[in-house]
Amino acid sequence: MKVSPVKTGKIVAGQDLYSLLDTCLETCEEKSLLAITSKIVALCEGRIASMDADKKALIQQEAEYYLPHEESRYNTTLAIKGNIIVPAAGVDESNGNGCYVLWPLDPQKSANEIRSYLRKRFFLKHAGVLITDSRTTPLRRGTTGVGIAHSGFSAIKNYIGRKDVFGRTMKITRANILDALAAAAVVVMGEGAEQTPLAVLEDIPLVAFQERNPTRKELQDLSISIEDDLYAPILKRAKWKKGGQYKKSFYSEANK
Numbered sequence: 001m002k003v004s005p006v007k008t009g010k011i012v013a014g015q016d017l018y019s020l021l022d023t024c025l026e027t028c029e030e031k032s033l034l035a036i037t038s039k040i041v042a043l044c045e046g047r048i049a050s051m052d053a054d055k056k057a058l059i060q061q062e063a064e065y066y067l068p069h070e071e072s073r074y075n076t077t078l079a080i081k082g083n084i085i086v087p088a089a090g091v092d093e094s095n096g097n098g099c100y101v102l103w104p105l106d107p108q109k110s111a112n113e114i115r116s117y118l119r120k121r122f123f124l125k126h127a128g129v130l131i132t133d134s135r136t137t138p139l140r141r142g143t144t145g146v147g148i149a150h151s152g153f154s155a156i157k158n159y160i161g162r163k164d165v166f167g168r169t170m171k172i173t174r175a176n177i178l179d180a181l182a183a184a185a186v187v188v189m190g191e192g193a194e195q196t197p198l199a200v201l202e203d204i205p206l207v208a209f210q211e212r213n214p215t216r217k218e219l220q221d222l223s224i225s226i227e228d229d230l231y232a233p234i235l236k237r238a239k240w241k242k243g244g245q246y247k248k249s250f251y252s253e254a255n256k
Contacts, residue, residue: 011043035199039133061243062081110149114151128151130182159174175206185199
């Protein structure tokens, strides 16, 4: 697999995303993927808030669920948003030019539209898009990339029912292609002042491209509820509070 960062220069709120892509993205080959950070999409959408805003209140409004910052030794609000456990519900001030930057308003809609742009501009049959952010992993230092939306490829590779190298039937294994690709992209895009919030991924043998946006069922199958999660014994004991983006279908009766 080849992952190539794309230089853009500084990006500020209100900048036109597609003019940016016209300028910075010179080529895009058949069956390649464009990774783009959620921050860039959000900045171009104007999804920002003044630094005068109450950050804790802003995080609570942006979260589906959150744990009060008082429970963290780092004074950080841990949140659930888009079926991802993420610090501060994605609210970030780095590279925000004096503003808080939020997540895109509708990341999936943005991914679908960017894929359509790529297909039309470069005359492609198969093109993939993934919108990335960074997250932490329990018991590990540092951040890794995570996919918050995708289009044009299958996010999950299902191995259930297949044989392993010794002929044993696999029963539970599903490979998360979306987050694996996002992690690879974020490695080359960087987390600081690199000014490379885009990356092109090519020669990806395990990716199943699709000539369409993901279906509702495919998006639902990518997520898992707290009750069904392997880490349910931990997640259900946490005293989650409902945030402004509360989704009943995700949490249901976990805290009762």
